[in-house]
Amino acid sequence: EVQLVESGGGLVQPGGSLRLSCAASGFTVSNNYMTWVRQAPGKGLEWVSVIHSGGSTYYADSVKGRFTISRDNSKNTVYLQMNTLRAEDTAAYYCARFPGGGEWGQGTLVTVSS
Amino acid sequence: QAVVTQEPSLTVSPGGTVTLTCGSSTGAVTSGHFPYWFQQKPGQAPRTLIYDTTNKHSWTPARFSGSLLGGKAALTLSGAQPEDEAEYYCLLSYSGARPVFGGGTKLTVL
Numbered sequence: 138e139v140q141l142v143e144s145g146g147g148l149v150q151p152g153g154s155l156r157l158s159c160a161a162s163g164f165t166v167s168n169n170y171m172t173w174v175r176q177a178p179g180k181g182l183e184w185v186s187v188i189h190s191g192g193s194t195y196y197a198d199s200v201k202g203r204f205t206i207s208r209d210n211s212k213n214t215v216y217l218q219m220n221t222l223r224a225e226d227t228a229a230y231y232c233a234r235f236p237g238g239g240e241w242g243q244g245t246l247v248t249v250s251s
Numbered sequence: 252q253a254v255v256t257q258e259p260s261l262t263v264s265p266g267g268t269v270t271l272t273c274g275s276s277t278g279a280v281t282s283g284h285f286p287y288w289f290q291q292k293p294g295q296a297p298r299t300l301i302y303d304t305t306n307k308h309s310w311t312p313a314r315f316s317g318s319l320l321g322g323k324a325a326l327t328l329s330g331a332q333p334e335d336e337a338e339y340y341c342l343l344s345y346s347g348a349r350p351v352f353g354g355g356t357k358l359t360v361l
Binding site: 181198244 | 254285287289291296297298299302308338340342344349350351352353354355
């Protein structure tokens, strides 16, 4: 069974950092495209970043230069390192296996506030 | 960045049929935009229903189908059930640019 479990969210001050994790089971992360999507409270979905099976990475303009997506093949886990956080980064962050798969994790909440 | 447009809200009667659409500010939506459709119920994570315009996952109910219609991507629900009441989002991919979500359609089954 495919499962994605996010962790690492929490309350952080503006300008701070957090690292989100997405632990995968039932498939191999390095053979798939893995995407991060976020959703601000009461708002729609926003595409954030993707890491391709070949290792290429892409970012939304809103997070480029501040966020870094990576993966640890030995742990079958994808990460989202978030630096210089802003109030507008407050959102539920989801990892998902797409393009190619379709499964989503349950999300982890990030709150940026002083 | 392109803007992806969806109907803000739609209502369908139980057992009825409804079509949600997904348009692009750059012009006609084609299969080259690899349209995705997601369903999200309150308090839950999104769920992928349709990928690459028409393809379903194993968990996608048969009453959902994807297509291209009048220059837009479309999600058709035939035989609506109360449990289909949810927010529906489309996602379009753009060559050389980042994928963009639509603003979502709130579907009411009433």
